[in-house]
Amino acid sequence: MFKILEKHTIAPKVDMMVIDAPHIAGHAKAGNFVVLRINEKGERIPLTIADSDKRKGTITLLFQKVGKTTEALGMLKPGNKIRDIAGPLGHATPIEKFGHCVLVGGGIGSATLYPILKALKDAGNKITVILGARTKDLLVWEDKFREYADEMLITTDDGSSGRKGFVTEALKETIEKKTVAVVIAVGPLRMMKAVSELTKPYGVKTIVSLNPVMVEGTGMCGACRVNIGGKTRFACTDGPEFDGHEVDFKELENRLKFYKEEEAQALHLFLTKKKIQVTSNE
Amino acid sequence: MRFRNPEKRKKDFKEVSLGLTEKQALKEALSCLQCKKPRCIDGCPVEIDIPKFISFVKEKDYLGGLRKIREYNNLPSVCGRVCPQETQCQGNCIKGKKGRPVAIGALERFVADYEMVLGETETPEVQSANGHKVAVIGSGPAGLTVAADLAKLGYDITVFEALHEAGGVLLYGIPEFRLPKKIVQREIEYVKRLGVKMIVNWVIGRTKTIDELIEEGFETIFIGVGAGAPRYLGIPGENLNNVYFASEFLTRVNLMKAHRFPLYDTPVKKAGRVAVVGGGNVAMDSARTALRLGAEEVSIIYRRTETEMPSRHEEVENAKEEGITFHFLSNPKEITGDDRGWVQSIRCERMRLSEPDESGRRRPESTGEEFVIEVDQVIMAIGQRSNPILVRSISGLNLWGDGYIVADRDGKTNLERIFAGGDITTGAATVISAMGAGKRAARSIDNFIMGRGEPLSQPPEPVQSQSKH
Ligand SMILES: Cc1cc2nc3c(=O)[nH]c(=O)nc-3n(C[C@H](O)[C@H](O)[C@H](O)COP(=O)(O)OP(=O)(O)OC[C@H]3O[C@@H](n4cnc5c(N)ncnc54)[C@H](O)[C@@H]3O)c2cc1C
Ligand code: SF4
Ligand code: FES
Secondary structure (H helix, E strand, C coil): CEEEEEEEEEECCEEEEEEECHHHHCCCCCCCEEEEECCCCCCCEEEEEEEEECCCCEEEEEEECCCHHHHHHHHCCCCCEECEEEEEECCCCCCCCCCEEEEEEECCHHHHHHHHHHHHHHCCCEEEEEEEECCHHHCCCHHHHHHHCCEEEEEECCCCCCEECCHHHHHHHHHHHCCCCEEEEECCHHHHHHHHHHHHHHCCEEEEECCCCCCCCCCCCCCCEEEECCEEEEHHHHCCEEECCCECHHHHHHHCCCCHHHHHHHHHHHHHHCCCCCECCC | CEECCHHHHCCCCCCCEEECCHHHHHHHHHHCCCCCCCHHHHHCCCCCCHHHHHHHHHCCCHHHHHHHHHCCCCCHHHHHHHCCHHHCHHHHCHHHCCCCCCCHHHHHHHHHHHHHHHCCCCCCCCCCCCCCEEEEECCCHHHHHHHHHHHHCCCEEEEECCCCCCCCHHHHCCCCCCCCHHHHHHHHHHHHHCCCEEECCCCECCCECHHHHHHCCCCEEEECCCCCEECCCCCCCCCCECEEEHHHHHHHHHCCCHHHCCCCCCCCCCCCEEEEECCCHHHHHHHHHHHHCCCCEEEEECCCCHHHCCCCHHHHHHHHHCCCEEECCEEEEEEEECCCCEEEEEEEEEEEECCCCCCCCCCEEEEEEEEEEECCEEEECCCEECCHHHHHHCCCCCEECCCEECCCCCCECCCCCEEECCHHHHCCCCHHHHHHHHHHHHHHHHHHHCCCCCCCCCCCCCCCCCCCC
């Protein structure tokens, strides 16, 4: 059982939780994720570790309420407990002195970039952060990013913050102006695809973090398989980060639709009942 | 043995086999010749004294029979159900030469179930705590056996399991209709009653490393992480929607209870026409699970003939009775999809068996002829690989093949303090061989910690032989 210590809503439909999990915090690195199951009947879902504190023994998770599990998670309060959390899983982001790095975050995916930003900064890199969202309210953790970024570029689809337009435009300008060593993009699949397509002709190394459906998260089922350069790889153990220029985005996009009907059904049932089996403090 | 009516049983997940009645059990027991040189024992990977246990059954001392089995086998209710008896004890039984062998597996199950009906499990004596700590990684049959045997000797045992529940393949692989989960839970409760600490959700290699466990005072580590990772053919179309790897399909249903979606949150796709590729237990289990999820037509595609199928014989018979069809000598070449990226059909080539090679094996070779089966779902059940995470995290550990650990008969690896057994050392094998490996490893760990020098190369009675698989 894992106790929720803090919970905040940080953007519409986006919640953040600080959870007591000392044994996971101990080894958590930027880029890692956990697999979590709310209760006895719950599904196992992967969530990226957005932050961790070894000293306090906590991990921070951020989630967008898009399905039954995340909606249910959003109803939990500090003091409630989550039944199962396993991790840290997945390869950590390679942290070295690359030179100039550009981190591109879209929507909630941005939060995932936060520990990567901190680690890359500590390793002596110069960093441009490009955050994109549909609208101002959906920008996540902008202030936290400013603390570490050498340069911050904000784009919104509607121009309510930063410049109007997509992250790719800002990225293109950056790549053309500066010698960029590596681009790391985390966010919606379409954004990561656009970023990878953009950087390819420039030959700039591009890392993307993939989010396929997972079941157990330890390489034993193959649910999370993705096609990388024509080879089948498992995102949970070989990834979740891969070379964006090698990813078959079309296949992944299709695989992400596999359970659309069931997901909608489960969500509908849940939202009409709004009841969840909660394990509380005592 | 009694089985439920195929038309009824294929609609639910309740156990298919009903076991023996007392009368049937007595009849089977009486049919045993009590051979002077019992060949059945040679066929048993853990060399249970089979005629002895059967003689207890004859006397109606069922618990005595069970006690005899337990001297060799920690999981009789499981093994009685899932062992491939036809290639082990029963395959060797002298009575099988002319006619039918003694139903040894069914008798094993009978005595184990007899105790279960009584409700009480005998808790064996546990020696007083000796203060030595051992960590066991993985809670499948290998890990559970090491844990139980060492706990009985007074060791302080912690089992670490990556998933949210203990049991390994017994839990997430073998379906309810063949091995009810309450039986697995009972076995795990038994191990816990011996004082074993069971910690779930810990992925060793990630949550904690082996080195850290050693620093924390575990004197030896037993690795029993299994071989559950799926193999795949690498043919076009394997990543289309509605192509499952059997491990995922079975895990969704067995571990996550997807057949009860939306009561349980995890879904599984139900399909009308299902093709399962493979000829082992995993293939049979997948096919019969698909049927129970509501499939109208389920077929099995296997590249050799029925004789070579590695699956338990009884399960092939059960599958046939339930209406599953077989395409033997068929090898998938491609899975094709519709324009939305969902499975539409599977194209196979017809094979024939070659003349026996030097090793006597007849290999499937292509005839060049092809055929196509229209399907809505394909399940790949062509074998397993080692579970990667832990093995990859230990530097200097000797491996063979696809990442299996090199260990000797006593479970010793090339690293001091690290022992291993079960599927992670042999490749996908059987419950009984994993359990046997666990027994031998427990003895050698005990010898190692107690400073009795090198583990004996000839391990003491009663466990002597390596699995014949
Ligand atoms: C569908 C199916 C049907 C089968 N049917 C039969 C049958 O009828 N008869 C038969 O004899 N055999 C059968 N088998 C084979 C048999 O189940 C295995 O040979 C046996 O379970 C192997 O036992 P094990 O203890 O080595 O590993 P497993 O049972 O695989 O257990 C390993 C455990 O280790 C855990 N683990 C892995 N990595 C880590 C880590 N890093 N940290 C912590 N824990 C970890 C896993 O989650 C798992 O619980 C079947 C297998 C399958 C998949
Ligand atoms: S070989 Fe058959 S008949 Fe002989 S002891 Fe074993 S079970 Fe009995
Ligand atoms: S989630 Fe099961 S293999 Fe990756």
